[in-house]
Amino acid sequence: MTAKHLTRTKAGKALLSLVVLALLAVALQSLVFSDASFTAGSANPANVFTAGSLSHTNSKAGLVIVDAANLRPGMSKEGTVTITGTGTLTGVYALNKGAVVDNPASPGLSKTLVLFIQEAGVATPLYNNRVDLLPASLTLGAIAPGASRTYLVRLTYPTAAANPALQGASMTLPLQFAGVTQ
């Protein structure tokens, strides 16, 4: 059956129509059942979270701030300590008192000596009273990274409080500077 015969005879035309319909059916099936889909994507990677750090240096770390040996009535001895923020975060610092040890326990040197603590450049002292009345913690304020605060610590044996029973007595006053992130 030649191509010319297909286009010119009724039978040929009918056959051509069937072929076209068959092709359309195949194409339609491909469109419906191929499971092809459009997809798209985007990304926001590398969202990084890093913890900072809180640390400080103590200019008298591990040492006594005040060497108050051989104190006599009417005498004062003092020392300074500098706290410097060395971390990446600002901390709120406090001066904490450890367990005070008097030897002898009575009459107790801590009940006689006067403790004076003042931050350099600040008119109002942080504390000015007997050692035994020092609260457990004194708030010092915020210290930012790289910032420093210097404290004067003075011990005085008041003349009016002189007590012969305290000759040779000793007192241990542990102090700790502690910071907490805000």
Add this chain to the structure above:
Amino acid sequence: MKRMKVLFGNRRMMVLLTLAILVLTATALVASGASFTATSANPGNIFTAGNLKITTNPANGNAVAFTVAPGNMAPGDTVTGTATVTNTGSVSGRFSLKGAVNAGGGTTPYPATDNDFAANLLLTVTENGTPLVTNQPLTTALNIASLQTSGGATSWAAGATSTYTFAVTFKDNGVDVSGVGVDNRFMNKSATFDLSWSAVDD
């Protein structure tokens, strides 16, 4: 002439001759293949494929910008960032979000303690103000189904936009009996997570 007169004067012969001519003519009409035809045209049928496209702010490949730089977190800190996602294609689609904690790779090793840091980062995600996950550890929050299928249940028309807010909180675990911060172990540690947005046409 006399023979012709004899030949065509024969009436029977005339009829047969006429029929033969008619038959030949009919045969010619049937077998010649000639037909009437008529045509008309429907030109210009154009078929164009649509497209599905995601546009994000921040742009593809960039990290989310947080209101406070998350590079110096302290226990109790919360940092917040926002991302907008838009269907900038021409067809509708179902959008979803997935995330993964980057537990390695890059130039910085990722030791076990950093995994712990990620577990102490609590993630809250909202979609147009509606919470998807709330205060879930970063190590598990990004696998939560509600986050992965956010938007997947509904179709986004072309041009539709959603805004996602990510809040990350460094969980404050307080101090131990000695007064030392429990979270001191995380100082200078890092955790990273990746976000990926995807869409499939309806």
